[in-house]
Amino acid sequence: MDYDIHRASRHCAATGRELAEGETFYSVLMPDKQGWQRLDYSAQAWAGPPEGALGWWQARMPSRESKRAQLAPNDVLLEYFLDLARQPAEADAQYVLALLLVRRRVLRLEDTETDAAGRNVLVLYNPRDEATYRVNERTLDENQTAEIQARLSQLLFANAS
Numbered sequence: 001m002d003y004d005i006h007r008a009s010r011h012c013a014a015t016g017r018e019l020a021e022g023e024t025f026y027s028v029l030m031p032d033k034q035g036w037q038r039l040d041y042s043a044q045a046w047a048g049p050p051e052g053a054l055g056w057w058q059a060r061m062p063s064r065e066s067k068r069a070q071l072a073p074n075d076v077l078l079e080y081f082l083d084l085a086r087q088p089a090e091a092d093a094q095y096v097l098a099l100l101l102v103r104r105r106v107l108r109l110e111d112t113e114t115d116a117a118g119r120n121v122l123v124l125y126n127p128r129d130e131a132t133y134r135v136n137e138r139t140l141d142e143n144q145t146a147e148i149q150a151r152l153s154q155l156l157f158a159n160a161s
Contacts, residue, residue, distance in 0.1 A: 008040050009038070012025070013041055015045050017042060019040065025040050025042055025060075026059075027039065027059060028053045029053060029054040030050065074106045077101060081097050094135060096148045096152065100152075106126070107124040108124065109122060115136070121134050122134065
């Protein structure tokens with residue numbers, strides 16, 4: 001499923017005050033008639049997530065001049081995905097990158113199979129070259145996820161800090 005979630009509004013939903021660069025704020029996802037609505041709250045106005053919120057998170061307001069990180073081109077992402085497939089020790093990173101490629105619609109999730117060991121395997125299809133890939137589903141803890149995200153950010157994003 002794809003959801004169209006807007007960027008931070010730069011204004012507190014409770015007070016209407018503009019959020020300053022570098023200021024901590026909270027965002028929530030609320031259902032509305034069109035699907036989902038994002039609401040941002042200053043730390044001072046935050047009293048916890050409203051009733052019915054799907055999710056919420058804390059962030060820091062970026063500067064208006066800061067450049068948004070640019071993800072590498074799809075061909076580069078796919079080549080790195082294939083490179084990771086040749087390295088069994090990189091199975092966790094390949095799984096995370098596979099999810100990103102599905103999100104970006106480079107690969108399409110066709111099916112989920114179960115291998116001989118009883119593990120779930122994602123069956124991914126690349127419509128560009130009509131190739132099919134199989135990636136073992138992984139269960140990652142918080143530390144593993146953070147480490148993989150940091151490594152992929154350094155490799156695959158321009159302007160990443």
